[in-house]
Amino acid sequence: xxxxxxxxxxxxxxxxxxxxxxxxxxxxxxxxxxxxxxxxxxxxxxxxxxxxxxxxxxxxxxxxxxxxxxxxxxxxxxxxxxxxxxxxxxxxxxxxxxxxxxxxxxxxxxxxxxxxxxxxxxxxxxxxxxxxxxxxxxxxxxxxxxxxxxxxxxxxxxxxxxxxxxxxxxxxxxxxxxxxxxxxxxxxxxxxxxxxxxxxxxxxxxxxxxxxxxxxxxxxxxxxxxxxxxxxxxxxxxxxxxxxxxxxxxxxxxxxxxxxxxxxxxxxxxxxxxxxxxxxxxxxxxxxxxxxxxxxxxxxxxxxxxxxxxxxxxxxxxxxxxxxxxxxxxxxxxxxxxxxxxxxxxxxx
Amino acid sequence: xxxxxxxxxxxxxxxxxxxxxxxxxxxxxxxxxxxxxxxxxxxxxxxxxxxxxxxxxxxxxxxxxxxxxxxxxxxxxxxxxxxxxxxxxxxxxxxxxxxxxxxxxxxxxxxxxxxxxxxxxxxxxxxxxxxxxxxxxxxxxxxxxxxxxxxxxxxxxxxxxxxxxxxxxxxxxxxxxxxxxxxxxxxxxxxxxxxxxxxxxxxxxxxxxxxxxxxxxxxxxxxxxxxxxxxxxxxxxxxxxxxxxxxxxxxxxxxxxxxxxxxxxxxxxxxxxxxxxxxxxxxxxxxxxxxxxxxxxxxxxxxxxxxxxxxxxxxxxxxxxxxxxxxxxxxxxxxxxxxxxxxxxxxxxxxxxxxxxxxxxxxxxxxxxxxxxxxxxxxxxxxxxxxxxxxxxxxxxxxxxxxxxxxxxxxxxxxxxxxxxxxxxxxxxxxxxxxxxxxxxxxxxxxxxxxxxxxxxxxxxxxxxxxxxxxxxxxxxxxxxxxxxxxxxxxxxxxxxxxxxxxxxxxxxxxxxxxxxxxxxxxxxxxxxxxxxxxxxxxxxxxxxxxxxxxxxxxxxxxxxxxxxxxxxxxxxxxxxxxxxxxxxxxxxxxxxxxxxxxxxxxxxxxxxxxxxxxx
Numbered sequence: 001x002x003x004x005x006x007x008x009x010x011x012x013x014x015x016x017x018x019x020x021x022x023x024x025x026x027x028x029x030x031x032x033x034x035x036x037x038x039x040x041x042x043x044x045x046x047x048x049x050x051x052x053x054x055x056x057x058x059x060x061x062x063x064x065x066x067x068x069x070x071x072x073x074x075x076x077x078x079x080x081x082x083x084x085x086x087x088x089x090x091x092x093x094x095x096x097x098x099x100x101x102x103x104x105x106x107x108x109x110x111x112x113x114x115x116x117x118x119x120x121x122x123x124x125x126x127x128x129x130x131x132x133x134x135x136x137x138x139x140x141x142x143x144x145x146x147x148x149x150x151x152x153x154x155x156x157x158x159x160x161x162x163x164x165x166x167x168x169x170x171x172x173x174x175x176x177x178x179x180x181x182x183x184x185x186x187x188x189x190x191x192x193x194x195x196x197x198x199x200x201x202x203x204x205x206x207x208x209x210x211x212x213x214x215x216x217x218x219x220x221x222x223x224x225x226x227x228x229x230x231x232x233x234x235x236x237x238x239x240x241x242x243x244x245x246x247x248x249x250x251x252x253x254x255x256x257x258x259x260x261x262x263x264x265x266x267x268x269x270x271x272x273x274x275x276x277x278x279x280x281x282x283x284x285x286x287x288x289x290x291x292x293x294x295x296x297x298x299x300x301x302x303x304x305x306x307x308x309x310x311x312x313x314x315x316x317x318x319x320x321x322x323x324x325x326x327x328x329x330x331x332x333x334x335x336x337x338x339x340x341x342x343x344x345x346x347x348x349x
Numbered sequence: 350x351x352x353x354x355x356x357x358x359x360x361x362x363x364x365x366x367x368x369x370x371x372x373x374x375x376x377x378x379x380x381x382x383x384x385x386x387x388x389x390x391x392x393x394x395x396x397x398x399x400x401x402x403x404x405x406x407x408x409x410x411x412x413x414x415x416x417x418x419x420x421x422x423x424x425x426x427x428x429x430x431x432x433x434x435x436x437x438x439x440x441x442x443x444x445x446x447x448x449x450x451x452x453x454x455x456x457x458x459x460x461x462x463x464x465x466x467x468x469x470x471x472x473x474x475x476x477x478x479x480x481x482x483x484x485x486x487x488x489x490x491x492x493x494x495x496x497x498x499x500x501x502x503x504x505x506x507x508x509x510x511x512x513x514x515x516x517x518x519x520x521x522x523x524x525x526x527x528x529x530x531x532x533x534x535x536x537x538x539x540x541x542x543x544x545x546x547x548x549x550x551x552x553x554x555x556x557x558x559x560x561x562x563x564x565x566x567x568x569x570x571x572x573x574x575x576x577x578x579x580x581x582x583x584x585x586x587x588x589x590x591x592x593x594x595x596x597x598x599x600x601x602x603x604x605x606x607x608x609x610x611x612x613x614x615x616x617x618x619x620x621x622x623x624x625x626x627x628x629x630x631x632x633x634x635x636x637x638x639x640x641x642x643x644x645x646x647x648x649x650x651x652x653x654x655x656x657x658x659x660x661x662x663x664x665x666x667x668x669x670x671x672x673x674x675x676x677x678x679x680x681x682x683x684x685x686x687x688x689x690x691x692x693x694x695x696x697x698x699x700x701x702x703x704x705x706x707x708x709x710x711x712x713x714x715x716x717x718x719x720x721x722x723x724x725x726x727x728x729x730x731x732x733x734x735x736x737x738x739x740x741x742x743x744x745x746x747x748x749x750x751x752x753x754x755x756x757x758x759x760x761x762x763x764x765x766x767x768x769x770x771x772x773x774x775x776x777x778x779x780x781x782x783x784x785x786x787x788x789x790x791x792x793x794x795x796x797x798x799x800x801x802x803x804x805x806x807x808x809x810x811x812x813x814x815x816x817x818x819x820x821x822x823x824x825x826x827x828x829x830x831x832x833x834x835x836x837x838x839x840x841x842x843x844x845x846x847x848x849x850x851x852x853x854x855x856x857x858x859x860x861x862x863x864x865x866x867x868x869x870x871x872x873x874x875x876x877x878x879x880x881x882x883x884x885x886x887x888x889x890x891x892x893x894x895x896x897x898x899x900x901x902x903x904x905x906x907x908x909x910x911x912x913x914x915x916x917x918x919x920x921x922x923x924x925x926x927x928x929x930x931x932x933x934x935x936x937x938x939x940x941x942x943x944x945x946x947x948x949x950x951x952x953x954x955x956x957x958x959x960x961x962x963x964x965x
Binding site for chain 2 (some may be wrong): 056057081306
């Protein structure tokens with residue numbers, strides 16, 4: 001057993017007599033949080049409908065400019081997609097469709113919104129998910145190495161460069177990488193593709209296709225990883241610095257443990273808590289994507305879908321992508337809340 | 350542990366490096382890779398889409414009753430080999446080509462043509478895009494397999510142009526009126542979309558990035574010389590240009606004039622700015638009203654811009670050559686009327702004594718004559734002596750051309766003693782402002798179809814709150830519009846159309862600033878024989894029709910280009926035609942796997958060593 005005093009253990013000691021009550025408490029805690037999440041989701045549905053109706057623009061005129069040349073043609077478009085109905089009627093239709101799990105038809109692409117979102121979900125998850133995992137792992141490592149040898153050469157270089165990368169706009173970093181590694185310069189040939197998720201003419205399902213997709217994702221994933229890196233590195237660095245002064249580390253050293261063990265077994269485990277929060281929150285944002293990077297690298301994800309939809313405005317698509325994005329954040333918060341409540345009973349009061 | 354790891358690697362690497370290229374080069378197919386920019390394909394269903402690339406997809410997939418010539422886009426035989434008109438112009442009889450088959454083997458007959466047109470005439474979703482081409486048509490019938498008869502209320506001057514894709518009745522009869530609004534018409538389970546065009550769509554989906562077509566060996570217009578066309582959509586023009594330089598793409602469309610210039614130095618690339626049938630304009634609020642009848646005024650236009658004389662005088666304040674060289678980087682032509690000079694037979698070119706020149710003295714003189722004299726503060730006043738105030742100029746934030754044009758316009762106005770301010774809006778926000786009448790002037794542009802009828806209609810009174818964005822209304826113009834639409838004498842119609850342009854030039858609801866161009870570039874070490882439309886001076890790719898897809902040849906093909914009477918300037922192959930296809934992707938892909946495995950293995954080994962040390 002380690003000598004580390006965990007916050008949970010203290011709380012447990014204090015409320016020790018009521019351990020039965022605590023178990024019931026967790027059940028109702030879960031119930032409340034779950035209801036809260038469902039409530040938020042339902043509220044988002046309602047807000048979604050009206051939020052996008054105030055966007056400027058008229059889909060028939062934006063999409064049909066130069067094509068819907070007569071009033072009869074404009075009317076035909078609006079009638080086809082139910083836009084000629086009065087707003088309350090449209091809202092009822094929307095609620096009815098949602099109840100049936102139908103997110104509507106995209107005005108721009110004339111396909112069911114659910115199909116569009118499913119098509120676009122995987123590229124985004126692949127891109128942002130991979131980058132989140134990589135930036136977490138690398139960021140945490142950089143942060144702890146930096147904090148452990150605070151002020152050392154590694155710390156100075158890593159903090160400096162990760163802050164610089166953090167301050168760069170993601171799309172600009174992406175363009176730099178395209179210019180440097182995608183196109184090549186002087187004697188360096190272009191090593192990576194400049195855009196897209198896979199080469200044309202390649203079946204993404206085959207082994208060949210999987211490697212091809214990986215090859216295409218190198219630059220966008222690198223861009224996002226570099227951009228996200230600093231966030232994790234800095235949080236990790238500062239929380240580890242907070243732990244460094246603690247008595248238990250002295251104790252651990254006094255036991256004669258090696259430096260690496262003191263760091264990895266004792267300090268880092270406690271310092272990871274704030275980082276865990278950050279990861280949980282950021283995971284919720286995975287589905288909302290990285291709009292600018294998706295644009296620079298022509299990755300057909302949810303971010304690109306939403307930006308394209310705003311200009312029309314394509315109400316149904318916007319409602320759908322917002323629903324998915326908010327559901328992602330609400331879910332991540334719910335999960336974080338549940339884990340907290342389980343880890344630390346004080347949260348439940 | 351290490352040994353096992355090494356074995357794994359040794360097994361993986363050769364499999365990857367060999368497996369990759371073998372698949373790509375199994376057969377020597379000639380594939381034309383096109384890098385597309387801008388809006389993507391919005392629907393493969395020819396009744397639903399609006400975007401230009403969708404038209405390209407339908408053009409390859411389907412056939413049309415009549416086509417457009419390469420020379421000047423005048424009507425040409427398509428599925429119809431010939432056509433006749435009754436003397437009163439209300440009955441059109443088309444003779445449909447025999448022996449044409451859809452890709453599933455079912456013959457295409459006049460019945461399919463009549464079926465398609467009737468869906469447009471009688472449907473809701475189907476009528477959106479195509480109804481305007483059948484304006485005035487009361488019935489379409491197919492008395493036999495090779496004859497289509499159109500009956501009209503009144504003669505229609507836009508016939509025989511009927512650019513409606515002909516769909517197979519035996520497939521589309523199962524698509525109900527209710528289902529068609531979300532019917533994708535995309536390849537399913539590896540089955541291509543059924544059509545009769547020169548190519549067959551084998552993979553691709555609306556809003557997708559990649560569209561793959563295979564040649565139709567039985568195409569009635571001749572088997573294409575290339576085996577496949579692949580369209581790859583790019584969101585970023587840098588990436589698209591780089592793809593061309595690297596050879597990932599053979600053609601790129603929609604690039605800037607500066608990019609064209611930088612590509613010109615590449616020996617294996619031919620780049621140009623092709624004249625496109627579009628124009629950009631500064632439009633004025635000529636009297637915003639709530640409906641087409643004009644009974645209720647809305648918005649708050651400045652009294653000055655409501656006056657045709659004021660607007661016309663500003664035509665002399667535009668330094669168009671400067672605009673073309675600075676804002677369009679030299680790619681484009683100074684504009685005059687709303688029918689681009691590409692359409693040689695319909696375009697009216699203002700004679701020298703009427704044509705706007707950059708002449709601020711003359712502009713000032715005309716303003717003085719119209720009563721807009723300079724006040725004591727140096728700013729011009731309205732004829733009643735009140736100050737003009739500040740003109741509100743609107744630019745579109747998504748178009749640098751729009752922003753720069755309006756900035757220049759502001760400077761020129763200020764030289765004349767007129768105050769103005771530029772506001773920027775997104776296109777959709779500007780649309781809202783326009784229909785509310787809350788503007789004095791804005792910058793935008795139009796594409797004009799080979800028949801100028803619909804473009805001309807946008808300036809009629811009946812289009813206010815419809816497609817009109819200037820609220821221009823002039824009964825004299827409307828009378829000519831109605832007359833030309835039913836005129837069966839072509840020469841008389843052309844005269845009417847030219848007179849309409851003259852009226853617009855005089856009243857200046859639009860000051861046409863530029864005839865736009867499209868930047869295109871092709872790898873001449875890979876392909877040759879592309880011809881521009883119109884010829885000469887036009888564009889290679891997004892043409893009216895599919896000429897280039899059928900007639901272009903791989904550069905390695907030593908035979909001459911197909912005979913093209915009257916057309917000049919076909920793209921020639923460059924000297925170095927050794928096509929390069931590299932194994933880089935697969936080597937790099939394999940390299941990444943090796944790196945990841947090495948890193949993973951290394952970490953595992955380190956961890957193992959640590960635990961061993963810890964235990965000690």
